[in-house]
Amino acid sequence: MTDGLQRWASTAAMVGLSFLLTAAILQVSGYGVGDVFSGVIEGSITAPGAASSSIRWAIPLLLIGLGVAVGFRAGFFNVGGQGQFYVGACAALAVTLGWSDGPAPLVIPCGMLAAVVTGMAWSLLPGYLRVRFGTDEVLTTLMMSFIGALVLQYLTAGPMRNPSGTGQTAASERIPEAFRITDGSGVSTTVVVLVGGVAALVWLLLERTRFGMTMTLVGRNPTMARWQGIDVRRVGLINFALSGALAGLAGAVELYGPAGRLVTGFSPEVGFTAVVVALVGLLSVGGTIVAAVFFGGLQSAILFLPIVTDLPSPALVLLHGMVAFLVTVRFRAARRQRAASGAEARAS
Amino acid sequence: MTAPRPPGPAGGPAVRCRSLGVYFGAVRALHDVSLDLAAGRIHAVVGQNGAGKSTLAKVLGGLQAPKTGEVHIAGRRLPAGDVRAARDAGFAMVHQHFSLPPSFTVAEALELTAARGGSRSIYRRTDLHRRWQHELADVGGETALSTRIRDLPVETRQSLEIVRALASEARILMLDEPTALLTPAATDALFERLRRLRDRGVTVIIVLHKLREVAAIADTVSVLRDGELVLGPIEWSEVSQGRISDAIVGSAPAAERIAGVGAGETPRPGLSEGPTPPNTNKRTLLELVRVSSRESAFEPGLRSVDLNVEAGQIVGVAGVEGNGQRALVSTIAGLQPVTEGSVIIGGADATGVSAGRRRLQGLRLVPFDRNSEGISRSAPLWLNQSALRLIASRRQRSPLVSVRGLKRQAAEAMDHWRVRYDSVAQPADSLSGGNVQRLILSRELAPGLELLVAAQPTRGLDFAATGFVRRSLRELRQQGAGVLLVSSDLDELFELSDRLVVMYGGGVAARFEAPYDPSAVGDAMTGAVR
Structure with missing residues (x-):
């Protein structure tokens, strides 16, 4: 227990340190630190629409972040959420546009299912390479993300392009209003219930099922798991599928929720931020929810800040990057320490 | 001996050790070892695992500083634990596990690791090739210099290690178990090469396991046991193989030493559900029929192994480590595929059956x-204890489990087996070795057990814990289970086994029934001929 508390405390300390460092840099650059942080509070909570905007950004971060947490549980660093998110959104869009005269209560679940399946497939390819050939999944999932972004670009600029669109960036047609589950704000009871339900299911899977515990064993020590008769490859494949499913679902929610259409390169960092969300949340479901809301707020503030101050939004991106950096350092250091103490004990 | 014997550089022995001692905590890796090895000859060092052979090699090579004593090479005293000094004195080492970088080409790897001076930091590939072509030809190697190390067969990699060692103009060459991974033909080729080196005046020190190989190559032999030099160096021609084998194994009567230890504690394996009365039905629980498997990086594969274990029986597996015991256990566990033959568990063919089904x-x-294969060190005790329960009932019940229930069951089982712990949530690496083994036993020796394969179950345990594990195994036999006991502790095997097989080079070299003749078992383990 004290060990758990210590990990939370050191993570919180890293986030605090990021704020301090960012404040120092801003101060040196001649901005008023007080203005910046009051701007952050305003842009994420107090300004009209800010709180719901924070939630809106927290939702995809949470869904993808849960996928990352699931991956880590079995020892896989699946950082391909971005690509899985994109192809999921594309699949949902294809279903919806192809069946635009269908009844919403049928089309939307079908679209979500298509998104889930496509996200799974996008994640299973690196997953297969990992369990079969031992290919480093960090590289393959990352590369698959770039391919996913190009798929989106191709579809929105080609087959799914809105021919009457006038904007400079390629975008698809809007889906009919009947298929939207939120208004433009991106928050509605439906979405919150849906995402909350998914989070509860993930918690149940990880903490209360045989399979969740099997994943934990595989993640902690695959050799021991093998000796216990656990089919480590099968667990690995299912694990990759689950991560991909969650990120794909996030894509569908984005489409049916705030977006309503797909634009080339939309939400370009959400999949990567989600990795940081999961790490800050210490790879637990509850922690990931808290971290998703925090980063959602930050994202909302980034969009809001240029409106209220003369501060460029990269100032907050800096804060964001600082948190990502320091939390990753803390995480890697903890891992190394654990590995080192393990090696020591084996040698003796 | 017709080989020319050039005198050592200083007229004395090439290597002289005086009362070397190396201690790891309470373990005596080496104790009071003094020996002189004459120049220009081939000296074999033999002994069981843990007898101190590799430690001696490390001390000579400067990789390990001795606690006591000193090493002289060619008449000069070496500073303790200084690799460079040993190398400068002309001492080169070929390690047990190969050290050339796998992704390098032959020429690159040799240039990188060559011990001689004058390597330039910028080079031309053609120069590099020309230089090493010469060195390779010198030792009879025929390897393309542009081949990558990882694409080479084991024996070629090893001869490159030797080339690398000799490129520094070594006068003394030390090889630590060089034959462990070689086929007989490759071994012969290696020996031929070593003989030629000796004839050129190089002193060769070679750590070996098999007396047949010692007979083939050695001029003198020295035997280490429990860190002490118990025999030699003695001329090979003046000693019988039987005497060497006895020196290796030791001939102390085994069983009395252990009996009656820690008698207050009775193991109570939880096998109360339907215990089979002992020896009423001689069911065969495990049968291996001419099983062969592929070799791994560290061990030969199985070679046509026949083996069976009946109910109420402990079958011992003896052998020098690295003779296929690992392959045997992982094949039975279902973790390694067989290439030939069949594995029959509980009367049903299990050859293609998954590890989980088994x-x-x-x-x-x-x-x-036990620390890497038996437990997950960072996972909590209850999860380690529950591992089998997670798969054992996957099909019958709902996917949901009660964590509280698992924790309670784990606590009950661990209390039953007297694992000493504070909380079921503490990580497993907080337990001592003996307690970890109790944890593993509490998981494995649970109801449902038919056949136990125990690999080195008492290694590294203290006296009390060892006694406890051995009594648990006997209790299992009493209750009608079958036990396959793989151990390098001969005393343990003699004490517990109803029958004994000796593994050698991946096959079963000999079978014994109690009472055992230690020297016959020792001969089978080392391949000695009397």
């Missing part, structure tokens, strides 16, 4: 390395 059929395992 567990469901009552196979239980105590793996070799």
